[in-house]
Amino acid sequence: MLDVNAARKDFPILKREMAGGRPLVYLDNSATTQKPQQVIDAMSSYYRTSNSNVHRSAHTLAEEATIGFEESREKIRNWFGAGESRVVFTSGTTEAINLVAQSWAKVNLNEGDVVVLTEMEHHADIVPWQMLTSEIGVELRWVPFDLETFELDMGAYEVAVQGASLVGAVHTSNVLGVRNPVEQMVELAHQAGAKVLIDAAQAAPHDRIGFDSLGADFLALSAHKMGGPTGIGVLLINEVAFQQMQPFMGGGDMIREVHFDYSTYQENEHRFEAGTPRIAEAIGWGAAIDWLAKWNVESIHEHGLELARFTADSLRSIPGMRVFGRQADGDGAVVSFLHDTMHANDLAVMLDAQGFAVRTGHHCAQPLLRRFDIAATNRASFWLYNTLEEASAFVEATRDICQRYS
Numbered sequence: 128m129l130d131v132n133a134a135r136k137d138f139p140i141l142k143r144e145m146a147g148g149r150p151l152v153y154l155d156n157s158a159t160t161q162k163p164q165q166v167i168d169a170m171s172s173y174y175r176t177s178n179s180n181v182h183r184s185a186h187t188l189a190e191e192a193t194i195g196f197e198e199s200r201e202k203i204r205n206w207f208g209a210g211e212s213r214v215v216f217t218s219g220t221t222e223a224i225n226l227v228a229q230s231w232a233k234v235n236l237n238e239g240d241v242v243v244l245t246e247m248e249h250h251a252d253i254v255p256w257q258m259l260t261s262e263i264g265v266e267l268r269w270v271p272f273d274l275e276t277f278e279l280d281m282g283a284y285e286v287a288v289q290g291a292s293l294v295g296a297v298h299t300s301n302v303l304g305v306r307n308p309v310e311q312m313v314e315l316a317h318q319a320g321a322k323v324l325i326d327a328a329q330a331a332p333h334d335r336i337g338f339d340s341l342g343a344d345f346l347a348l349s350a351h352k353m354g355g356p357t358g359i360g361v362l363l364i365n366e367v368a369f370q371q372m373q374p375f376m377g378g379g380d381m382i383r384e385v386h387f388d389y390s391t392y393q394e395n396e397h398r399f400e401a402g403t404p405r406i407a408e409a410i411g412w413g414a415a416i417d418w419l420a421k422w423n424v425e426s427i428h429e430h431g432l433e434l435a436r437f438t439a440d441s442l443r444s445i446p447g448m449r450v451f452g453r454q455a456d457g458d459g460a461v462v463s464f465l466h467d468t469m470h471a472n473d474l475a476v477m478l479d480a481q482g483f484a485v486r487t488g489h490h491c492a493q494p495l496l497r498r499f500d501i502a503a504t505n506r507a508s509f510w511l512y513n514t515l516e517e518a519s520a521f522v523e524a525t526r527d528i529c530q531r532y533s
């Protein structure tokens with residue numbers, strides 16, 4: 128059992144009072160999670176005691192910074208089961224996916240080669256591929272999902288991967304919370320000779336993904352969705368794919384030698400990390416992983432799903448309310464909903480006035496929303512510090528607003 132009250136104590140922001148002295152009820156965890164004191168302390172301690180650049184100088188501070196930075200890389204490698212693979216720091220999931228597009232796909236694909244995407248993708252896994260259609264003429268194939276069950280059409284997927292070079296698939300949808308059958312998707316793609324990139328931004332906070340055992344070629348995620356700081360993420364890359372990549376950003380730290388007429392590059396992960404990296408952020412992320420390791424990730428998952436199920440079922444009982452998602456066993460703790468007469472933004476503003484923070488809009492997944500013929504939803508998303516009392520208060524506030532104003 129997850130000790131939610133003990134977890135809450137580590138998050139100073141949860142003590143914040145909102146308008147009218149109401150407590151903050153933070154239900155926007157899919158956008159970003161709050162940070163435990165341990166992460167804030169680790170970053171502040173680095174700046175107070177060891178601030179220096181990494182991989183460069185021989186002085187004590189530089190050595191401490193380098194050790195802290197590289198230790199975090201190893202923590203991330205261990206946490207995500209990537210012992211056989213490469214861990215390249217990026218600014219987040221978005222940059223990680225762009226790195227695959229620019230450093231792998233642009234180097235290895237040609238005009239007419241096929242990239243398969245699902246209709247559930249976040250814009251971060253759509254726009255880089257559209258850019259590549261104009262740059263080198265790759266063709267995009269879309270795998271639909273069922274509007275009633277919210278499940279990917281695996282029959283269509285199996286057809287789409289034939290002759291494809293790459294699949295880009297979201298592990299867990301940030302709008303629907305649906306966890307896709309990524310194991311089966313990797314297997315089918317590999318049988319067809321395609322590489323696979325998994326967008327694990329929403330899976331990372333509640334799922335111990337084992338990258339090597341999953342067998343995907345690339346996996347992208349962000350620290351800020353799992354208690355870590357903003358501005359940092361990783362691309363995990365298997366060795367074969369890593370050897371097929373060429374850097375698209377040049378500069379300091381990624382080189383071995385630079386001459387007036389040519390340069391040679393590092394052979395390890397630094398090859399793709401040009402310039403001064405995000406040192407405090409890496410150290411903060413390492414602290415977030417140490418902190419998460421205190422909890423049982425399966426319990427975090429079960430707890431979030433319990434809150435999501437309660438919320439989805441309760442919202443469905445509000446007249447005129449539509450809930451998008453199924454809250455099945457492996458799914459994320461996400462509930463997207465839309466009232467048929469109440470504007471999503473108006474509802475969010477009224478909820479905010481009572482201390483409830485929910486996301487509103489297209490969730491960076493406009494094509495997905497268009498499949499439902501809608502432009503926006505409200506979204507409540509949970510993490511380990513949310514309580515059933517918060518979920519219940521949120522549902523009652525939503526019910527009350529809808530009754531009064533719709």
Ligand SMILES: Cc1ncc(COP(=O)(O)O)c(C=O)c1O
Nearest residue numbers: 219220221249251301326328349
């Ligand atoms: C499924 C998914 N993919 C990609 C991203 C982009 O992550 P970031 O903005 O941290 O790069 C997000 C962020 O919400 C997401 O939910």
